[in-house]
Amino acid sequence: MDILYCKGYIKKRYPIYISEITEFSDLFSLLPEKPRKFVIIDAAVRSNFTHLAESLATSPDYIISIEASEENKSFESLEAVLQKLFTLKPDKSDVVTVVGGGVLLNLGGLAASLVTRGLRFYYVPTTLTAQIDVCMGSKQAVNFNGAKNWIGVFNDPEFCYINARFTDTQTEADIRSQSIEGIKLCLASNKKQFEASMADIENISTSTMHRSNFITNMIKAKIEVVAEDLLEKQHGVSMLYGHTVGHAIEMLAPQEVNHGIGVGIGMLVAARISRALGLANEDLVAVHLGVLQKLGLPTTIPATLKPEAILKQLHYDKKNFNGKTPFVLLKQVGEMAKNGEGYLIPVEEQQILKALKESY
Numbered sequence: 001m002d003i004l005y006c007k008g009y010i011k012k013r014y015p016i017y018i019s020e021i022t023e024f025s026d027l028f029s030l031l032p033e034k035p036r037k038f039v040i041i042d043a044a045v046r047s048n049f050t051h052l053a054e055s056l057a058t059s060p061d062y063i064i065s066i067e068a069s070e071e072n073k074s075f076e077s078l079e080a081v082l083q084k085l086f087t088l089k090p091d092k093s094d095v096v097t098v099v100g101g102g103v104l105l106n107l108g109g110l111a112a113s114l115v116t117r118g119l120r121f122y123y124v125p126t127t128l129t130a131q132i133d134v135c136m137g138s139k140q141a142v143n144f145n146g147a148k149n150w151i152g153v154f155n156d157p158e159f160c161y162i163n164a165r166f167t168d169t170q171t172e173a174d175i176r177s178q179s180i181e182g183i184k185l186c187l188a189s190n191k192k193q194f195e196a197s198m199a200d201i202e203n204i205s206t207s208t209m210h211r212s213n214f215i216t217n218m219i220k221a222k223i224e225v226v227a228e229d230l231l232e233k234q235h236g237v238s239m240l241y242g243h244t245v246g247h248a249i250e251m252l253a254p255q256e257v258n259h260g261i262g263v264g265i266g267m268l269v270a271a272r273i274s275r276a277l278g279l280a281n282e283d284l285v286a287v288h289l290g291v292l293q294k295l296g297l298p299t300t301i302p303a304t305l306k307p308e309a310i311l312k313q314l315h316y317d318k319k320n321f322n323g324k325t326p327f328v329l330l331k332q333v334g335e336m337a338k339n340g341e342g343y344l345i346p347v348e349e350q351q352i353l354k355a356l357k358e359s360y
């Protein structure tokens with residue numbers, strides 16, 4: 001097992017164990033013997049990986065299964081988990097292993113953080129998104145009254161265990177689109193890991209070995225961002241690259257455009273804006289097109305969406321100021337354009353519209 005370390009919010013750092021693509025025996029060896037071990041697990045993962053939850057918990061009664069979905073990332077689910085934990089009477093020495101995608105890590109991490117002012121917990125992320133993104137950054141949260149991640153705390157797991165084997169049961173389409181959050185970070189702030197990942201991206205949806213290499217490179221990139229700017233005020237805005245237009249398209253056409261597809265197209269539009277503003281040259285646009293093509297992801301906005309409708313949707317962007325929409329823009333791969341002390345560049349509507357129209 002390789003070990004990387006991620007800066008925490010409470011802890012100075014916590015280990016991220018990157019396993020060989022084996023079965024999960026090395027995970028079991030990381031668990032302490034003595035305290036009682038509870039498990040909060042995604043119901044789909046529990047049925048895909050039989051006996052896993054039973055091997056992680058002290059007793060089958062200590063396993064809490066949750067159907068993972070954005071709707072279930074709710075106060076009601078949190079309360080259900082807390083009620084179940086209450087009946088089990090955990091004490092400070094007990095531990096909780098949280099197993100699943102981003103929804104489970106956020107929900108289970110929050111529940112563990114609240115019980116008796118904080119039980120120790122371990123992260124076992126099982127989706128690509130959870131492995132390359134969610135398990136670093138210390139955010140534990142659930143949605144509330146339609147507001148995303150409205151109830152939450154910052155807290156850190158004791159460790160995180162990564163095994164690419166978990167992602168074998170995801171669909172190829174999910175793996176390709178979920179890879180974008182990692183690629184986005186590297187395009188915006190880490191040329192070295194971007195270049196390292198290029199050897200693997202064509203095969204990430206079909207080869208566990210390539211996916212495992214990719215995951216390790218993406219974790220290294222995210223660890224660097226978290227170390228510099230955990231609260232995403234400065235350099236950490238690289239996390240937002242592609243999200244301005246991406247989020248608008250995703251909101252307008254949720255059936256056709258999932259989050260990864262939206263961010264992929266959003267990055268391409270941002271690269272075109274960079275070029276139009278003279279911040280970058282044509283090469284940057286070509287790199288973006290090349291990555292999306294290698295991943296087999298869409299490179300155009302769905303024809304059903306009119307550019308004016310996307311522009312209108314951008315008016316709701318919380319970051320808007322003086323009638324302009326702030327974008328994360330790149331000068332080149334791995335380098336964001338600066339605006340004074342910050343990295344958000346206000347862009348005129350006409351420039352956005354032009355870049356949108358080029359993207360059909």
Ligand SMILES: NC(=O)c1ccc[n+]([C@@H]2O[C@H](COP(=O)([O-])OP(=O)(O)OC[C@H]3O[C@@H](n4cnc5c(N)ncnc54)[C@H](O)[C@@H]3O)[C@@H](O)[C@H]2O)c1
Binds near residue numbers: 042133134167169
């Ligand atoms: N920093 C952060 O905390 C952070 C960062 C990014 C995303 N998020 C959050 O993460 C969530 C999205 O994460 P996600 O995409 O993992 O969603 P998810 O947890 O809802 O998982 C998506 C689907 O995949 C299933 N699944 C989980 N593991 C699987 C596996 N190994 N094989 C097959 N199916 C599996 C789940 O049951 C679910 O149906 C959002 O709520 C988002 O807000 C948080």
